[in-house]
Amino acid sequence: MVTISGVAEGSIAQRQGIKAGDMLLEINSNPIRDVLDYRFYLTEKRVKLLLKRDGEEYTLSFTKGEYTDIGLEFDTYLMDKKCSCTNKCIFCFIDQNPPGMRETVYFKDDDTRLSFLMGNYVTLTNVSYNELDRIIKMRLSPVNVSVHTTDPELRCMMLNNRFAGDVLQKLKYLCDGGISLNCQIVLCKGINDKESLKRTLADLYELGDSVESVAVVPAGLTAYRSGLYPIEPYDKISAGEVIDITDSFAKKALEERMTRFVFCSDEFYLKAQRKIPDGDFYEGYPQLDNGVGALALMDEELEDALCDAGEGYGGSVTLFTGESAYESMRSWVEKIKARTDAKGSFEVICAKNRFFGGEVTVAGLLTGSDIIAAAKGVELGDRVILPARMLRSQGDQFLDSMTTEELEERLNRKIIFTDSARELVDALTVRKE
DSSP states (O other): OEEOOEEOTTSHHHHTTOOTTOEEEEETTEEOOSHHHHHHHTTSSEEEEEEEETTEEEEEEEEOOTTOOOOEEOSSTTSSOOOBOOOOOTTOSGGGOOTTOOGGGGOOBOOHHHHHHHOOOBOOTTOOHHHHHHHHHHTOOOEEEEOSOOOHHHHHHHHTOTTGGGHHHHHHHHHHTTOOEEEEEEEOTTTSSTHHHHHHHHHHHHTOTTEEEEEEEEOOOOSOOTTSOOOOOOOHHHHHHHHHHHHHHHHHHHHHHSSOOEEEOHHHHHHHTOOOOOGGGGTTOTTGGGTSSHHHHHHHHHHHHHTTOOEEOOSEEEEEEOTTTHHHHHHHHHHHHHHTTOOSEEEEEEOOOTTTOTTOOOGGGOOHHHHHHHHTTOOOOSEEEEEGGGSOTTSSBOTTSOBHHHHHHHHTSOEEEEOSHHHHHHHTEEOOO
């Protein structure tokens, strides 16, 4: 049962007389509790709605296009509250956030609906088998799962949840029901790597082709870990060991199933000081949102963008990026400059993350205050370029709540935010008329 907050002008719902404030109880005799129920049961051509207005139930029946929306509006995207996380993982990044950030940053979601709708990773610790049955019935595939380890005792410890040990059974249940999975393993040095990592990969591999890919990423560690479980950062040697384990397993999978199955994030290669694999290695980039192959994809897209690039910009440009992408950004900028015969001055500035501190080196977690600190003593160019992923989804605010307008005022420059190789090329060239 969900409350209708609005009805679109000219929609089927308006023509049927549905009003804001009415409650939607059922579609074709199926109870409606959230967006998944609503979307799934509304795909029928013949629709019968059970609604309630002023305490009185009423029904409406009509015919529509199979996938035509009827125009109902709801207060939230999910038509329900987000499911919050019931774990307290020893590596949780949200627990390591500095104080004073906006409230939404501290919310921990662990919602299987967002896994299907938005690609979020979930632990399945707060999911009943009834909910798994709904996922199977609705064919909500793939589901993205944060596994971390398949050792029941170790997973309970890492997630600080005594109900976390049954993940392998739940994964098998989904696989048996025809649901595909993408899995994530956040590695904590000396805890779930080495032999534990080998066991986890073997267990996931045994689930068969339903497990489409596995990402292995290092735990993000900020400077705000006081009172939290002690975790050491990976170094050159230990990061290399992780790559060796995954490469060995990927070789076996490639021979048997024609897929590498498991991929390390770019951060492991950077820490190990090893060359990032070429784009073909990543098999279509199934784990891109986990930072797996992001640098290789940028290389590929840059080549495409340079094919029809304009003339190189003749003015001065200052680009800011994080420590992880600094060397790559320098090489991309030099390539653009050379290929477009740019006569201008292009400078790449490595911005250290002072806001989060610790081992945080990715550009996406830089804040406005980090950029201001990095800009001290720098003669800024007439074009200043920042990665768009530093901003929240609305594109107007950094994680430290500084707005884009405030940063532009502090730097006394208009900022160009780029989100792709094409946008970076466009920012460093002048389009031909």
